[in-house]
Amino acid sequence: MTRDILQEFAEQKHKPMYREVPVRTGMVVEDRATGFCGDVVKITVEAVTLRDRKGVHRHFRYKDGGFRLDGKSITLVRPATNAAAQAATTRVSASGSIVSAAPARARVALASRIWVEGKHDAELVEQVWGDDLRELGIVVEPMHGIDHIVEAVAEFAPAAERRLGILVDHLVDGSKESRLATQVMRSSQFVLVTGHPFVDVWEGVRPKVLGIDAWPRVPRDRPWKEGVCAALGADPVRFWPQLRTRVTSFADLEPELVGSVERLIDFLT
Numbered sequence: 001m002t003r004d005i006l007q008e009f010a011e012q013k014h015k016p017m018y019r020e021v022p023v024r025t026g027m028v029v030e031d032r033a034t035g036f037c038g039d040v041v042k043i044t045v046e047a048v049t050l051r052d053r054k055g056v057h058r059h060f061r062y063k064d065g066g067f068r069l070d071g072k073s074i075t076l077v078r079p080a081t082n083a084a085a086q087a088a089t090t091r092v093s094a095s096g097s098i099v100s101a102a103p104a105r106a107r108v109a110l111a112s113r114i115w116v117e118g119k120h121d122a123e124l125v126e127q128v129w130g131d132d133l134r135e136l137g138i139v140v141e142p143m144h145g146i147d148h149i150v151e152a153v154a155e156f157a158p159a160a161e162r163r164l165g166i167l168v169d170h171l172v173d174g175s176k177e178s179r180l181a182t183q184v185m186r187s188s189q190f191v192l193v194t195g196h197p198f199v200d201v202w203e204g205v206r207p208k209v210l211g212i213d214a215w216p217r218v219p220r221d222r223p224w225k226e227g228v229c230a231a232l233g234a235d236p237v238r239f240w241p242q243l244r245t246r247v248t249s250f251a252d253l254e255p256e257l258v259g260s261v262e263r264l265i266d267f268l269t
Helices: 005-014 084-089 119-136 149-156 176-187 224-232 236-245 255-268
Strands: 019-022 028-031 037-043 047-051 057-061 067-069 072-077 090-092 098-100 113-116 139-142 164-168 191-195
Touching: 037 119, 113 119, 113 255, 119 139, 119 236, 119 255, 149 164, 149 176, 164 176, 164 255, 176 191, 191 255, 224 236
Parallel strands: 019 072, 113 139, 113 164, 164 191
Antiparallel strands: 028 037, 028 067, 037 047, 047 057, 067 072, 090 098
């Protein structure tokens, strides 16, 4: 079908024009489509997160005329990165969120939880998403393995206000992790299991952080961490703290890991 340029121009002329307002943390707006109203607690490149009076968080994408401010329809736009006033009142967190520069107020932890396989997983999640999790009141707890995950989930007793997000390593088709993930998610709609394809969370860190092109290949009959340290000539005790401190933002992690954690946070909030 041939485009009618004159018709498109006419439609643009009659399209409502909404005032553009740079979004900032703390401002109170209403999403026009759903009527959800709250203060802005998180800003990303693609969306904003609102928190209502009950502490419920919901995410909304930027859209033309999609919000109301003081009763008037507006278009929220991302803040100008070079604005001095914006820089003075906000900062970009390691997860890529734009958050308030002021110290976060203390929040009571939600009943919902994020479980990860081990201590290193928990430390890495804190390294990148710590600001977001503290703002939302979400606690991350290591499971120390997933062999008993079915029993642990049953004991946790997930519910609508007590959700459970689980991050696991080596979540690939046919793996033990995949079978257990399917089993626990079938047990409750309030459980979400996500993961990454890497054998260990170390591998979720981009190798360029260490100045190498790829992680060393380790034979299947050898523990992965042990083989990596041997190949790199690294001290197994000191290697992880050194690697973790080189991670300064989500950009230092593989997309599969970043996406999995973000999905869990969205599910819990």
